[in-house]
Amino acid sequence: MIQILLGNEAFARGAYEAGVRVAAAYPGTPSTEITENIAKYGEVYTEWSPNEKVALEVAIGASIGGARALACMKHVGLNVAADPLFTAAYTGVNGGLVIIVADDPGMHSSQNEQDSRCYAKAAHVPMLEPSDSMEAKDFMRFAYDISEKFDTPVLVRSSTRVSHSRGLVKVMDRKDVPLKEYKKDIRKYVMMPGMARVRHVEVEKRETGMESFAETFALNRVEMADTKTGVITSGIPYTYVKEALPDASVLKLGMVHPLPKKLIADFAKKVDKLYIIEELEPFFEEQILAMGISCEGKALFTRQGEYSANMLREKILGVKAEFNQTEDLPQRPPVLCAGCPHRGVFYTINKLKLSVMGDIGCYTLGALPPLSAMDAVVCMGASIGMTMGMEKARGSGAARHTVAVIGDSTFIHSGIAPLIDMVYNGGTSTVMILDNSTTGMTGHQNHPGNGKDIRGREAPVLDIEQLCKTIGVKHVAVADPFDLFELEKILKKETEREALSVVIVRRPCLLLDGKSVKPSVLIKGCKNCGRCLKLGCPALIKGDKEVTVDETLCTGCGLCIKVCPHDAIHAGKAGKK
Ligand SMILES: Cc1ncc(C[n+]2csc(CCOP(=O)(O)OP(=O)(O)O)c2C)c(N)n1
Numbered sequence: 001m002i003q004i005l006l007g008n009e010a011f012a013r014g015a016y017e018a019g020v021r022v023a024a025a026y027p028g029t030p031s032t033e034i035t036e037n038i039a040k041y042g043e044v045y046t047e048w049s050p051n052e053k054v055a056l057e058v059a060i061g062a063s064i065g066g067a068r069a070l071a072c073m074k075h076v077g078l079n080v081a082a083d084p085l086f087t088a089a090y091t092g093v094n095g096g097l098v099i100i101v102a103d104d105p106g107m108h109s110s111q112n113e114q115d116s117r118c119y120a121k122a123a124h125v126p127m128l129e130p131s132d133s134m135e136a137k138d139f140m141r142f143a144y145d146i147s148e149k150f151d152t153p154v155l156v157r158s159s160t161r162v163s164h165s166r167g168l169v170k171v172m173d174r175k176d177v178p179l180k181e182y183k184k185d186i187r188k189y190v191m192m193p194g195m196a197r198v199r200h201v202e203v204e205k206r207e208t209g210m211e212s213f214a215e216t217f218a219l220n221r222v223e224m225a226d227t228k229t230g231v232i233t234s235g236i237p238y239t240y241v242k243e244a245l246p247d248a249s250v251l252k253l254g255m256v257h258p259l260p261k262k263l264i265a266d267f268a269k270k271v272d273k274l275y276i277i278e279e280l281e282p283f284f285e286e287q288i289l290a291m292g293i294s295c296e297g298k299a300l301f302t303r304q305g306e307y308s309a310n311m312l313r314e315k316i317l318g319v320k321a322e323f324n325q326t327e328d329l330p331q332r333p334p335v336l337c338a339g340c341p342h343r344g345v346f347y348t349i350n351k352l353k354l355s356v357m358g359d360i361g362c363y364t365l366g367a368l369p370p371l372s373a374m375d376a377v378v379c380m381g382a383s384i385g386m387t388m389g390m391e392k393a394r395g396s397g398a399a400r401h402t403v404a405v406i407g408d409s410t411f412i413h414s415g416i417a418p419l420i421d422m423v424y425n426g427g428t429s430t431v432m433i434l435d436n437s438t439t440g441m442t443g444h445q446n447h448p449g450n451g452k453d454i455r456g457r458e459a460p461v462l463d464i465e466q467l468c469k470t471i472g473v474k475h476v477a478v479a480d481p482f483d484l485f486e487l488e489k490i491l492k493k494e495t496e497r498e499a500l501s502v503v504i505v506r507r508p509c510l511l512l513d514g515k516s517v518k519p520s521v522l523i524k525g526c527k528n529c530g531r532c533l534k535l536g537c538p539a540l541i542k543g544d545k546e547v548t549v550d551e552t553l554c555t556g557c558g559l560c561i562k563v564c565p566h567d568a569i570h571a572g573k574a575g576k577k
Helices: 007-017 032-038 052-064 075-080 082-091 117-123 133-150 193-216 235-244 261-270 283-290 309-317 342-351 362-367 382-394 396-401 408-414 416-424 464-470 484-496 559-563
Strands: 002-006 022-025 045-048 069-074 097-103 154-159 166-170 220-223 226-233 248-253 255-257 273-277 355-357 402-407 430-435 475-479 501-506
Touching: 002 007, 002 133, 007 032, 007 133, 007 154, 007 166, 022 032, 022 052, 032 045, 032 069, 045 052, 052 069, 052 075, 052 082, 052 097, 069 075, 075 082, 075 097, 082 117, 082 193, 097 133, 117 154, 117 255, 117 283, 133 154, 133 166, 133 193, 154 235, 193 261, 220 261, 226 235, 226 261, 235 248, 235 273, 235 309, 248 261, 273 283, 342 362, 342 402, 342 430, 342 484, 342 559, 355 382, 362 402, 382 396, 382 402, 382 416, 382 430, 396 402, 396 484, 402 408, 408 416, 408 430, 430 464, 430 484, 464 475, 464 501, 475 484, 484 501, 484 559
Parallel strands: 022 045, 022 069, 069 097, 097 154, 226 248, 226 273, 355 402, 402 430, 430 501, 475 501
Antiparallel strands: 002 166, 220 248
C-alpha cells in the first residue's frame, strides 16, 4: 500500500516493519515525531526517557537482551548520549541497535548546527543517510541488518527537511524478528580496560570489513549521465542536485560512514569536474581530498545553513534565481504566546533587574525585548551550573543578583546533577524552575513531572518540590506566575537570602487544554504610557494614541490588568471571548 508520510512517520514505520521491540527517546526538533509515531504501534514498547543518554542506555539494554532496539534524538541530543554511544561501539549488539539522529542545518529550532556524521567517524560506527520519506522507511531495515551482521550500533542521520517533508511511501508488513537468546558474556559486555582493549581490536576489524561492504552496498548508487560534471552527495542535498543539475553524473552515498573509497575513486576518474555537495562540515570533501582526488566543495559552498536547488544553480551554473523566497518575506520574530505562564516570570525578573543564567525551552524567549530577562543560554541544563560558576567567580554580590531559570522538562533532563552541585559545594544563588507541566517547546510531550507516559496513560508523578528538598535544598518556595505581586515578593525574599533557594513557578501551559482561557480583556481610557507593552504580549497592539487588544489572541490571563497604572484595562465579560 502507498501512503503519503512525513519523513519522521516513515522512520517510525521503518522501525516497526524491521521488527523493533523497544524504542526510547527524548524529544527534540526535528526528531520528535519519530517516537510519537512509534508509540502508535502497540507491538513496540515506547518511552519518553528523561534524557537522550537514558534513552540510548534503555535501547542498549534491550539490544543486549536480544531485541531490535531504537533510540531517537536531535543532533545535540547525541552529545548527551555520546558517552554510551562510544562504548556501545565496543560492546556491539545482540538484537540490532539503531540510533536515529536528526540534524538541523539552518538552526530552525536549535542552538547550534553540528554535523552528526562526525560522530559516526569518531565512534567508529556506520551511518546511513536517507534523502526522502521512502528511503527513511526503507533504510531502517538495512540499518538493522547491518547492525546484526557487523555486530555494531548503526546511526541513521536525518535532517529537518527529510524529517519534516512528506513523500510517497510503500508500506509493508512487520517482519517477525524473534527475540534472540541472551547469553552472559562479560568479555563482550563488561567494558573494563582488559576486555575493552580486546574489543577495540574488533572495532577496527569491523570498520575495515564495513569499508569493503560499502563498496558494493546497494545504497551507494552511481547515476552516470553527462561526464562533464560529477557530484558526490547524500541526504537532502541529493534532491537539490537532481533538481538543479539533472544532467550531472551523481554518486549518491546512502552510507555516509565509512566511505566506499574505491567506488569514489572510480567515479572521480570518469568525470571532468567533481563537486562535493554536502551541508555543514566538509566531511566527504576532506576524506576525498586526503585520497588525493581533486574536487570542489566548501570553496564554493558555505558550512552554514541549508542548501537549495537555487544555490546550486547560482554557484555551479551561474544562474541567479529571480525570486528569493526567504529574502522577500517580512521578518516575524518569535514571541511567547498570549497567556503564556512564563511571561510574568520575566516581567518580574526584569523589574527586579536580576541577571539570569538561562536554559532551553519556550522560556528562552524571555531573552528578547521587551522582557530582556536572560543573559546567557548554552545548552539544556546549563543554567544551574553557570549560575554556580558566576557566583564562585564574582562572589556573594553576584549570588544575590543572579538567578538560574530552567523549565520543568529541562530540569529533569539535566538540571538535577547541577543542583546537587550547588548544595554540595555551597552555592547560595536562587534557582527558578518554571513548571508548566509539559515539554512545551517541542510540542507538549509528557515527562516524569506531569504524571502521564508517552501514550497518555497515568504514570507516577515526580514531585519536584520533594526532590529539591531531598537533595538538600533548605528553602523551596512555590509561586503562581499569574500572581505578579506574590511572585515579586517571593523572588525578592529568596534572592536576598544568603542561602541556596529554589522557587518553583507553577502553572500549566495554556495550550495544554485551553481550560484557563477567559474572555478577552477590555481597554478603556488608555493613557498610552506603554507599561503593559513591557509584558511583550502579542495580543496588545501599540497605537499612536492608545494601546488596543487583539481579541482573537487575548486569553484573558489578566497580567496587563495587574501592571496598568491607570486602571484602564479590565476583565472581559463571561460569554464573550
Ligand atoms: C540535548 C537537547 N535535547 C533536546 C532539545 C530540544 N529541546 C529544547 S528545549 C526542550 C525542553 C523544553 O521543555 P521545558 O524545559 O519544560 O520548557 P518549556 O518549553 O515547556 O517552557 C527540548 C526538549 C535540546 N535543545 N537539547
